[in-house]
Amino acid sequence: MLYQGVLRKMQTEMGSPIQYFLVFENDFLNMNQLLNKELTIDFIKFQCLNCGRERPIYRQGFCKSCFYESASAGDWIMKPELSTAHLGKEDRDLEYEKKVQLQPHIVYLANSSNVKVGVTRKTQVPTRWIDQGAHEAIEIVEVPNRYLAGITEVALKAHVSDKTSWQKMLTNRIEDVDLKAWRDKLQSSIPEGASEYFLGENSETHMDFPVLQFPEKVKSLNLDKTPSYTGVLKGIKGQYLIFEDSTVFNIRGNEGYFVGIGIS
Ligand SMILES: [Zn+2]
Secondary structure: OEEEEEOOOOEEEOOOOOEEEEEOOOOEEEHHHHOOOEEEEEEEEEOOOOOOOOOOEEEOOEEHHHHHHOHHHOHHHHOHHHOOHHHOOOOOOHHHHHHHHOOOEEEEEEEOOOEEEEEEEHHHOOHHHHHHOOOEEEEEEEEOOHHHHHHHHHHHHOOOEOOOOHHHHHHOOOOOOOHHHHHHHHHHHOOOOOHHHEOOOOOOEEOOOOEOOOOOOOEEOOOOOOOEEEEEEEEEEOOEEEEOOOEEEEOHHHOOEEEEEEEO
16 A cells, blocks of 8 residues: 655654644555555655745755744744743744744653653644653643743753663663653742743653554665665654664655555
8 A cells, every 4th residue: 555745743642642633645554554564765855844845855844945034943842931922022923922832831841762841833733742752741831832832841941851862762772761650840940931831730741652662773774875765664653664674764954745555
């Protein structure tokens, strides 16, 4: 069977285990059902997620001009502390920025390979944690806009990492950490303006990923160098497909790549 479409990050559904869906224009695949099956991934062409044109993908699924012009790729996406919609100040498109930035945001601690701090819109919990491959996570504050979440993250970064190791996450060299204790320890470092939004009562959320076999060492599939790959799917964690031969494929990292997926 052959499926075709442009890659976008997999959609997920919380559960035991988490359910993953690869959604194309005309098809969708429940990836959990493909475990232990042999998949072939063929690169066909580029398709920018913003303009739809066949142009090399630059970042985040966008061609270079869309990445630098589209409202949905402004600097405040990766650096929430640069958000300015709460001041009525435009970056690229104030209406869009108001819609995204002026809504409840969560600052959280997640553990995928180590404890890290992060920011997400409230509607993206627990999706964001699943996408990161975190096996556990907890909220620290819920604030009314992205800016407050951003300055909280910046302040907490002085005490806890904001980076993770995807290799550790995928090889499952992980440990269980008491995130409540971390949250309580960090409370005094939440900046003014956000400290009143501290969430002291939540408990940890645990994520159960569909993985039959973790790799010892990972090699990342790069479609630019290897436009056709075949392997047996052994697991899904974060936005990665994990294959029997220790190859891993980052779906999110390949957004905007139009591929064929064969299943045998
Ligand atoms: Zn484009």
